[in-house]
Amino acid sequence: MGEADLNFLSGKVKPITVGVVGPESAGKTTILGAFYLLLGRGALTAEGNSFSNSYTLAGWEAVAACLRWKPGQPPSFPSHTSSRAARAPGMLHLAFRRKDGALRDFLFADAPGEWFQKWAVNEQAPDADGARWIARHADVTLLIADREALAGPKMGAARNDFQLLAQRAVAESRGRRLALVWTKGDVDVAPAMEAQIRKAVAPDSSSVPEFTVSVHPRGDLDAGDGFRGLFQWILGSTRLGVDLPATGASGHDPLFLFGRR
Numbered sequence: 001m002g003e004a005d006l007n008f009l010s011g012k013v014k015p016i017t018v019g020v021v022g023p024e025s026a027g028k029t030t031i032l033g034a035f036y037l038l039l040g041r042g043a044l045t046a047e048g049n050s051f052s053n054s055y056t057l058a059g060w061e062a063v064a065a066c067l068r069w070k071p072g073q074p075p076s077f078p079s080h081t082s083s084r085a086a087r088a089p090g091m092l093h094l095a096f097r098r099k100d101g102a103l104r105d106f107l108f109a110d111a112p113g114e115w116f117q118k119w120a121v122n123e124q125a126p127d128a129d130g131a132r133w134i135a136r137h138a139d140v141t142l143l144i145a146d147r148e149a150l151a152g153p154k155m156g157a158a159r160n161d162f163q164l165l166a167q168r169a170v171a172e173s174r175g176r177r178l179a180l181v182w183t184k185g186d187v188d189v190a191p192a193m194e195a196q197i198r199k200a201v202a203p204d205s206s207s208v209p210e211f212t213v214s215v216h217p218r219g220d221l222d223a224g225d226g227f228r229g230l231f232q233w234i235l236g237s238t239r240l241g242v243d244l245p246a247t248g249a250s251g252h253d254p255l256f257l258f259g260r261r
Ligand SMILES: Nc1nc2c(ncn2[C@@H]2O[C@H](COP(=O)(O)OP(=O)(O)O)[C@@H](O)[C@H]2O)c(=O)[nH]1
Pocket: 022, 023, 024, 025, 026, 027, 028, 029, 030, 031, 077, 078, 079, 080, 081, 113, 148, 183, 184, 185, 186, 187, 213, 214, 215, 216
């Protein structure tokens, strides 16, 4: 889905937009692919939220196809999300029906990491339109901390980049929901590094929800558990409805006063 298609969906009720914010190769597309695979097995949501529909099944398939096990072919990872010349991110849509019958639409913005890297350095960067779009529209921001990068040979640079990005994302989120999501949870990171990352997200030691995901099972933990926990939190997001004040104004409308002659 592109920006133009959104009018169609937003005409009903404004969907909840989830922005996945992080550098290149941090595991952003893998999160979305994992959500979709779990959804297909009926293992993504609990009873209170049942899957209703999606306008972008082909898009989800494209993201998740390579994560699937096929006979004789182990799963691989999604191919690189290219930045092309797009100014707005590609959107993936899912709608869930709650117990009370209400439908809720979610849009997941999967953007190339390059956008965020440019945006972190310069908020006004001309080729960071997509990152600005997500920052402006996201009701929920998933700020991605890549454990592999934070434990690798370039961990210092990865930490500095994260701090810069976190500062920008936290400032932009202004009271909207934001979570710290550790990807590649199978990789060990030094406790001191973890502390620095947490501090970057919550400099005033406010509490920011934290999740860890991995495509590899860890101990007793099924690989799906991390993704499920994260999705459960996303589903808890609400958007306040607009209450139009009731007025007696219709009595002043000429049509209702004089009718149509
Ligand atoms: N060890 C480990 N590596 C992962 C995991 N998830 C993703 N990766 C690696 O990270 C790479 C980038 O993932 P991708 O989802 O394309 O990242 P994106 O650029 O942020 O969308 C993949 O090709 C994998 O090599 C994970 O759970 N554990």
